[in-house]
Amino acid sequence: MDKTKMKKVETFASIFGEDHSEVPSEKTDGTTSLKLNDLIPFRNHPFKLYEGDRFNDMVESIKQYGVIVPIVVRKVDDKYEILSGHNRVNAAKEAGLTEVPTVVKEGLTEEEATLIVTETNIMQRSFSELAHSERATVISTRHSAMKNQGVRTDLLNEIEKLSKAPNLASEETFYPMDKKLRTHETIGNEYNLSQASVARYLRIDKLSDAIKDLVDDGKIAMRAGVDLSYLSQENQEMVEAIISENTFKVDMKKAALLRKHEKEGNLNWNTAQKIISGDMLKSTGKVKPFKLQPTIILKYFNPNDDKKAIEKTIEKALDFYFSQMKNQSHDIEEGEEMIE
Template identity: 90%
Template sequence: MKKVETFASIFGEDHSEVPSEKQDGTTSLKLDDLIPFRNHPFKLYEGDRFNDMVESIKNYGVIVPIVVRKVDDKYEILSGHNRVNAAKEAGLTEVPTVIKEGLTEEEATLIVTETNLMQRSFSDLAYSERATVIATRHTAMKKQGVRNDLLDEIEKLSKAPDLSADSTFRPMGEKLRSDQNIGEEYGISPRNISRYLRINELSAPLKDLVDEGKIAMRAGVDLSYLSQENQEMVEAIISENTFKVDMKKAALLRKHEKEGNLNWNTAQKIISGDMLKSTGKVKPFKLEPTIISKYFNPNEDKKAIEKTIEKALDFYFSQMKNQSHDIEEGEEMIE
């Protein structure tokens, strides 16, 4: 009987061929053919969590297929960045995949955010990640005709054995079809929803600084109104000097941009705190009783004392000003 050679034995295992779909609707794709989602907004696993995933894949393989879409001659990952990284570390060359076609950019982004949210509770996300989830959901809920059939399918595909049982978890289709607003779903006020939407307008480096605590969240809201150019300038100043930005500094930066006089020097003075020191109010203080008794008798009226002190200070500072002026004139004569 003549031995029939397989396709792989003739052309080799690495022969590039259109992926064949399995009976369960998944396809095996080579890891080298995968690229990450552009500007992926979520933090990837590190440390023990990543190592545990690597060990699991070594023992059982990639159980839950990743989700991708074709981009040119590659496949862009929509769901499964951590699984792909762990599979590479575990020594795999291929992973089970679901290829989605005909997606709009909004639908692709929605898959990225929803499948990430399904693995972790909202409270576990960093500020920038929460902002991405809320902004994406907000856009989707404003649009009509959201593809719930697509979301239901992705929800089924993404059900891993260790999904969080947190109370914030609900199937994607239910989330988008619910009459509840976003604030009720995540247990945050409409005002905070608005703040997260503003945080989403920050540049990526400033979002990282918010996550790191170098920019207070509410300060980040003010900074989100700055132009992209000024956001880059602010990020450079903070990173170069390891400064932090609070609400007062952020409000000053926004005010100066609105007035058209925000430049590097001004921004640096604000962010370093020098401008706040120079424009801040003098802290209230009390004169020691011994000083009062030295110049005033015990029965003196309080208002009268304050008026006398004010006059004395006016005289003192006028004398100091005249003295400074005389010194400057003397220096000019020497020159």
């Protein structure tokens, strides 16, 4: 075969590099410079961007060395959508740069583009460092890729090698469904999560963005978010509005009650507000436990008296008391009739 006609294979590692490397790569094949004004962020970018010292350190590094690792983009109309490098772009702007080295990827499906976004973020930050909503995005994207027979295995394998996560994108995960490893178990093994936790994060990913923010902020408990994920988008928006308006928190009991009322078809604003405020839980009719003060017990009984005997005596006393009250009330009513 004529070597001049051989298609050049571009490795994923050459695209993304190692963010922790202090030595710029000498390979510039496949890279180009793009103006920062021509770049747009990935739509609904699911990760929180760097702030504070971490961002300032990146700015100082770029001022000194420039952007060492090229960002990755795809063309969208007359702009370029960032797939990897949102923090580098923001820091480059702050550092006063007007252009950044770039790799333009073509022919990506939406799933593959999202996979690049999530996997390159997890390379730069540990999974435990991510917020709940960010973890949910990573797990959901990986879960979808592993189940989809049409996803490009070469892309997954390159990401796999770069992220140093063994066995996650191995060949056995792309066998027919009856021979596949259980995706929950496989993903759980990589991120040190139980299968139940993986399932919960897959549910969290189905929440609206506003509800996800409340989970991240601790206003909604993680497991409560799982129940809320079963609500319709319209009811999720209603719940978010009630929580934000009144700074309420939602625990598992409240979330389960909201889900129950929606399932029964009677979840509306008033009902949701009563549940979220806690008023409905207060009026469930449950009798709160009541205890007599020790001083009252000691007034009529000896410390060594049998507990059951004391309870029986109190019960008899109360029966006598209420019967007397009933007779007294009856006598009063008869006296009023005689007066009339």
